[in-house]
Amino acid sequence: MNAPVQSNQKAQLLQNTVEHVDITSFDARPIIDAMRKMSFSSRDTARAADIFNMAIEDKDCSPWLILAGSTSAGGCMHVYRDMVKFGMIDAVVATGASIVDMDFFEALGFKHYQAAGEVDDNVLRENYIDRIYDTYIDEEELQACDHTILEICNQLEPRGYSSREFIWEMGKWLSEGNAKKPGSLIQTAYEEGVPIFCPAFVDSSAGFGLVKHQKERMAEGKPYLMIDAVADFRELTDIKIAAGVTGLF
Template sequence: MRTLIVTTTPNTKAAILNSPVEHIDITSFDARPIIDSMRKMSFTSRDLARATDIYNMMLEDKKCSIILTLAGSTSAAGCMQVYVELVKRGMVDAIVATGASIVDMDFFEALGYRHYQGSQFVNDMDLRDLYIDRIYDTYIDEEELQACDHTIKEIADSLPARPYSSREFIYEMGRWLKANSKKKDSLIETCFDHDVPIFCPAFTDSSAGFGLVVHQVENAKAKKPYMTLDAIADFRELTDIKVAAGTTGLLMVGGGVPKNFVQDTVVCAEILGHENVEMHKYAVQITVADSRDGACSSSTLKEACSWGKVDMAYEQMVFAEATSVIPLLASDAYHRGLWKDRSPRKFGKLFD
């Protein structure tokens, strides 16, 4: 017997956008008993427990600098505050992310806008008519997103016309938020305050791209110079961090460009002539990608070892949807408190 799912869509935007996504607070619950129990289980539970153990090893290792990579939509789905807390507590020293994670999700909410709980069982043409964008079961007001694009343009307009790495431009976004944010505690502003650099090597593959295109088109029409983004500078600067850090650990949420970008710094450092460059000593990746198609986003950490990027001693793949496991891993690490003895790296100061 088949069950017929009948869905109806309210006919006003306000009726649909009425249940904001609430971001989980890892300090409000202690996941240590859950992780301790999972360590005695099998399958993904034991993988998560081992991944959490490896992350705690990164925090305990005084020589280890930790790089967080973000891909996918976990920030829109309720994990934004997880990443903010990791930065505030000195549990992350640099971030490599997709443009969507930083602009469409974090910067967007810093402007006072929200993401909303919705449904994947909906007529998307109805949503389009109402200017509502859908990420699975999460909704975004397209008009607010375009206001976000316009703000990115305003920031670009205010800067001297020259090439910028994504880290430089995001730093300027943080400076702008210090004076203008509607919601404090955004990831961008928190990283600005703690000298934790954020890199978005595919920055324009996000809502930011629209604002930057308008900036360039308007300036070109007025025969004025305009700012550009320098992806090569991104690669060079992140490699500078790898060289300065020495021992490194990776906490990777999803795959995509951020994952490969941060792993490639080891090879880049070698090509630049640096001797005895350490592979990333520790690595955890949380992903739902299948490894059988040979895609980089789904390549295992063991595969990365063959390229000279990741050591095999302390690595763990966790095949799970990240919003269901990253809060547990982060809460466990927060409550075990190994971060309390870490010294802040303040890698942002490398580029002063």
């Protein structure tokens, strides 16, 4: 008798999806210009916009996007995707949550949801709902994301991969017709040739898929792949040296 009630409660909690901001649908420049004459964070925002414009206009400068997971789940993922799409970004350095739990997760057709007011975390746990501040994720869908990472692992040569290499493989997998939601950051970066680095890649949903891959391969006495953190450091350093001047957004 409890299952239908739980299912109905879960459906009620996950009824309002998070919609990502579309920066192509309006011109934000007037309000940014107005902020230049204001105070506190407003003036800082206008100054930051000026600096980023300088980085884009300087042909000798390589602009990099540095982002956190909470902003991605909060509705900014399409902003980041479009920055790559329109040639404003040369490289991305992100948290594993941004790339896997948010972007790849939505590329698989899943959604993030607006929190339904104040709800006890024990109620969320009973309904298999994860919470990021005031944003919800269906844990069962997140586990499906874990399993997809496992499937990708099993298709690859068992060796060490930098996070950039593995995320490139994720983008390739999506571009081969597996994306339920086209135009994700991962797929766009793959198609535009923009590298994505996640120095703490396994600190995300991908970690579960990678662990399952290794456990199953070890039990079978077979070689397995791993994420090479040293390769991340080396590749990032190589890119920085080759780029020279960089601008960080």
